[in-house]
Amino acid sequence: MQDITIILQILWTSLATSTYYVLFAVAFALVLKVTRLFNFAQAAIMTIAFYTAFVVVQWLEWPAWAAFVLMMIVTLLVSYALERIGFEALRARGVSVMFVFVFTFMVSEFTAYVAALIFGTWPQTIFPTIFWPVTLVGNIAISAWDLPAIAATVAALVAFFAFMRFSRTGQFMVGVADNPELAALYGINKRQIFLVTMLISGSLAALGMFLYGMRAQVLPQSGVNLMLFAVAATIIGGIGNVAGAATAAMILGIIQNASILVISSEWQGFLLYVFLFLAIVFFPSGLRLPKRRSKFVTGTRALPPGSTAPPAASQA
């Protein structure tokens, strides 16, 4: 049973199918890091993204690229509305974190309900067929979905992390994540940053949903169900650590599939909860590599007036 082919096959397919989970996790972790909100409304964005693509392909019968573009446009609009009309209003009223969480949860459930009313509850896919032809490389079956999915995800992640690291807005986002008040004092427009964060998060989640909807069936409740994995990965990866969330999502996906080799198949779904439990109990700040003691001070601190030394940037 521990055939090398089997292990490689599981690794490959798990890697391919972890792509959308990674995207969902990064989207969720990013919003949590910068805005400190548990954005459960991401499920609503995912649902709307999927059904937009579905309508364009199956009802309007337009080509796939049109579906992708329209899906992105709708997602950006919905993310904009969610931030400006939803979160901003709640922030202005100074409501508690719990309140915002309940709000996001209600948005997702409401969206699922409306989707069920409009589209019915028959499972749907973006394209009428979900069968992707395979080519055999060695003895490994590689479906025509795998490579484009991995390529798209890698491209999106590279663009995202490059943006965070090298662009001004990206650095501002890190600043706001670290200390919003101090960032505002430095002249960073918090409002704009929150909006940009939501737009990026929505786009990543929509891309993930597009990939998912090309190979699996989606129900109005699917968005909510898929969020579980994203939240688990974010907690295990460490709150505030987006790269950690991405890595955790990928590893969790692979472990969940590979576990079939060692444990009985009925326990597979349970494994996720075991990891979550272990993470919360033993690694509450996430799985981090121990920080090397540095001669230089890291993180921000109050500067005495007249000092010109800037605070060291914290990690994305």
Next chain:
Amino acid sequence: MSGFNRRLGLKLGAATSLMMAASFVAPASAEDVFRFGLAMPLTGSQALYGQDQVKAAEWAVAEINKSGGVNGKKLEMIVLDTQADPQLGIQMVNRLASVEKVPVFVTAWSGVVKAVAPIANDNKVVELSIGANSPDIAKLGDYVYTTFPLADVDITAVAKYAISSMGKKKAAVVYINNESGVVSAEVYKKTFTNAGGQVVAYEAYDPKATDFTGVLLKVRAANPDMIHLQGLVSDTPQVIAQMRQLGLAQPISSYSVAYNPKLVQQLGAAAEGVIATSLAPGVDDSEAVKNYVARWTKEVGREPNGLPYTQYLYDAPYLVAAVFKSLDGKKMPITGENFRKEMLAMKSVDTPLTGKTVFSENHTVTKPVYLMEVKGGKWTRKAVVGE
């Protein structure tokens, strides 16, 4: 003063006697309507089936009332939403039993059927399970009956068929890790082994899984010549797709959940060789079914989801009406207890879309199983077992 008292007394007396007369009239008018309950998922993930089943039942009730009702009296169906959730099912059935006081109700989905059985038994209200197929349903109590064949019937048929008619010796069973999957997979394994075959792989997958590689690789390594898939409508196509992708070219058998035209559309050539069971006569078997499907296409614009299930739900009001009619003819009070007695005494009822329904003491029915196979991109009838 005394005048006032006397007039007041007269008025009160008149009012009281009028009320007493009215209360004698009230129960009599209740007998002009025969009521029964229908607890189905109208919302939620199973609504795609539930709504169509309710529509079929509503058509039947309308037809019955149009043709004169039950001995001239109206048949009324009270429809409540369970979302196929046991908790909600309990609330709805409590309402049917205690508030609406119906003598009989119809419900489906194994989880709900089992959860509400105690209410039926305690309140002496007949529970007709139609569509759920868990074999335990036969043992849920005095007042729980199924007019839909239980899992042992169609799964047993397809397991035996694989051995006797298809000559398969080694089967792999892949099932979804929930109520419907676990129990039915057991039935397949037992039947296949008892008929002389060998179950070489027996693997479950999580209901939330989207990637079945690990499970399917284990199946592949076991080298079966037949694969039986016991899933639900939302995962069955993906599992079959991945099976074919991973090089599993064996024939795949499933149950009625796979029997829908969308499967062929979703899987294309990968659907070839998929065998599904159907527990009701098809369009080619019965004129009534043909007209029924034509009506769906005309009025709703598509075929019903889970066609065979809707046929059973269409027949349910006819069943109930027949028992009511018999009770009414004998002038017996319409209670759950009497309904049950009369139902068993009648033994069999001719129902329009599923043939004869025969009530049995062991709380089940036996019906022929239709085996359908995807050949050349279409569902074709492969065999009929148990006629």
